[in-house]
Amino acid sequence: MRSRRAVLPDGERPAAVFVRDGRIAAVEPYDAPGPDGVDLGEVALLPGLVDTHVHVNEPGRTEWEGFATATRAAAAGGVTTIVDMPLNSLPPTVSVDALALKRAAATGQCHVDTGFWGGAVPGNAADLPALYEAGVFGFKAFLVDSGVPEFPPLSPPELAEALAAVDALFVIHAEDPAAIAPATTSPHYADFVASRPPLAETGAVGTVVAAAAATGRRLHVLHLSAAEALPSIVDAPTVTAETCPHYLALTAEEVPDGATEFKCCPPIRGAANRDALWQGLASGAIDCVVSDHSPCAPELKRADTGDFAAAWGGIASLQLGLPVVWTQAAARGFTLADVVRWMAARPAEIVGLSGKGRIAVGYDADLVAFEPDAAFVVDAGRLRHRHAVTPYHGRALLGKVRTTWLRGTVVDGVKPRGRLLSRGAA
Template sequence: MTFSLRSRQVYLPGGPRPATVTVDGGRIAAVSDHDAPVAGPVTDLGPLSLLPGLVDTHVHVNEPGRTEWEGFATATRAAAAGGVTSIVDMPLNSLPPTTSVAALREKQAAARGQCHVDVGFWGGAVPGNAAELPALHEAGVFGFKSFLVDSGVPEFPPLDRAGLAEAFAAVDALFIVHAEDPARLGALSASRAYAEFLASRPPAAEVSAVDTALAVARESGTRLHILHLSAADALPALRRARADGMRVTAETCPHYLVLDAAAVPDGATEFKCCPPIRDAGNQDRLWGGLADGTIAIVVSDHSPSTPQLKRRDIGDFAAAWGGIASLQLGLPAVWTAARERGFTLADVVRWMSTGPAHLVGLHRKGRIAPGADADLVAFAPDETFVVDPAALHHRHPVTPYAARELSGVVHTTWLRGTVVADEPTGELLLREDVL
């Protein structure tokens, strides 16, 4: 079926302008002037902006094995409601973790027929599986995640420096690293005080681990991506590495750009994540990293668990699971903060759609251009809403954004030209060079 969408603000690769976007067979067939005559039905979006669907390359779906924490049906429904049309699932906290081809096949089988958006997969690099990595890469994962610190689950242990070097040498692939140095972490006993939790995971732990990852990548020439950067103190090392020509990128997350450690109430374990939410001065410097391109993308690190594991009953930051569920709220959260700092919606599209698609080589995603998938979002940037946890689609209504007023409302999400509704129509994605 051929149809067109018309908007005064279509976010194209060259910037926003009035345009008509024609869709045919699930792809964008043409981008025309706003008033150009086109074949087939036309929907005028009126005051709504038309964005490319967001691409979130950092999502923990947790299925199979821990589906009570989340799951493909609930996570992808939340994604679509937030304007996200493609996600890449992390290799943990599912059981089994995605550290072998057999485990990947289990995860793909669990996802098939449940997804409301398109879903790809990361592989995992853990001690002892370096020999598995080439086959897993050939099977279509987008790259490999490793931890330099305890992951929180025993089946996905961390790599030391030698293990990281062994993994990097095993396959020519994109490696994504959770960079915290366990030797720089402080002890944390039972505590309701967020300040004590924050002090136990200082910026020095991130800086040290980023330095380690950069040193190993420099020796091997590996393409490296630093996950969920929280500590702005690591930015100078990343800038130097990029200036030296290293293939290194970094991401941060909405909670690091929006939430402030000083405003986290004691006992409010819904705010716990690792690395942690830091102070406002640090946050300002992260925005500076986005402005100068040192940080390339913003993704959710959607890491949900059951309310019981968040230990909201006792408010103990030492005992609580560390993860924030924000897949549905990332776009309005980032847009609300970005516009206050003078950034544009085009910047947000670059950080949350085009950039993540480029990171993982999804060349038909993240842009409104002829030949691209018709993954589109009708978005009202000036509308506001108050976050009601009960209105969120992820499995458990736990969020640090509860009762916060945000700007930007997703009205409609199209996946390959079809409005995302109750029927799951998402496809499983493979790295494009193995298709």
């Protein structure tokens, strides 16, 4: 595969990428002799993106999303590896038996490679070592109500118990329930944002940082929304953090009354906060950008009433993450190499996917043809997610995914070729 804009670990340059048996065998100059293959010309060649924060919801809530639809959308968006969250499926992935059910549901359905997180909930600390040995990439925990009763939050002592049970990566939904006010019935987004102030995140991130310092464990802050929490993370050597496309692209000021498709937790905040998150990415305080794809059945978004308090909190964006981030990044002077670092290389490194996220010899030939200068307008009805609900509908974006290859084979959206990944064997 030849491209004059191949994004390699040392930057963007013309290159020819030779693939053998599903892996990258060589990276040579653009005009290196070899088979005709695919010549992309000025279309960029990226490594497949690695999205480590996806709620597939199957089994149990497959009417919200499922492995077939989620992974088809992922491939259409240039994502070749996902790691599925332990909720909102039923049962949640909090035991070895539940993991077996999750893997059985995913078998034969995945269009991209798929791994799994385990869950840490009150009372299951003794189950965590066996679940880790069974192949999950680490453990998700909430410090606040998760929104589903079968996945309750951990108190700080319960978090400490879980961390003591297994030496693994813990990924934390960091909001402090003491700083969150009950959301009142309202169609006004400002009322919802006010109920979950930045203090809720800064306090909970402080809890995460303290737990990391006390135990030496690796902890990862999920979907960071409040830029005020960044200084605490920078000073914590075993704490990493992610943010999401919606926090980098959308602003509270632009959310219309009743537009519950914008609701997520923690919330989208103001434009100044958005700019500060971009500064966090530039400085390295924020490690990566992942989707937190969290769809639901459309009626749960309560578009009929526009009530932010009653609506499900989650944004469907798995297919759109790359163009959403690239649109903003390009306007701010960042490069495709920056985006690849945030959305491919760094997520893979954090979770231990040693063969993913780079165009380099020995890595899986997960590749994306991306036309960075192509503009389009989002049509929710054309997305591959199960439901056509997204806050990006009608938004003009920059950058189109032309082709996605999984281990050197085009992902056609018809024949599932994705593998189920296990920690250590990925």
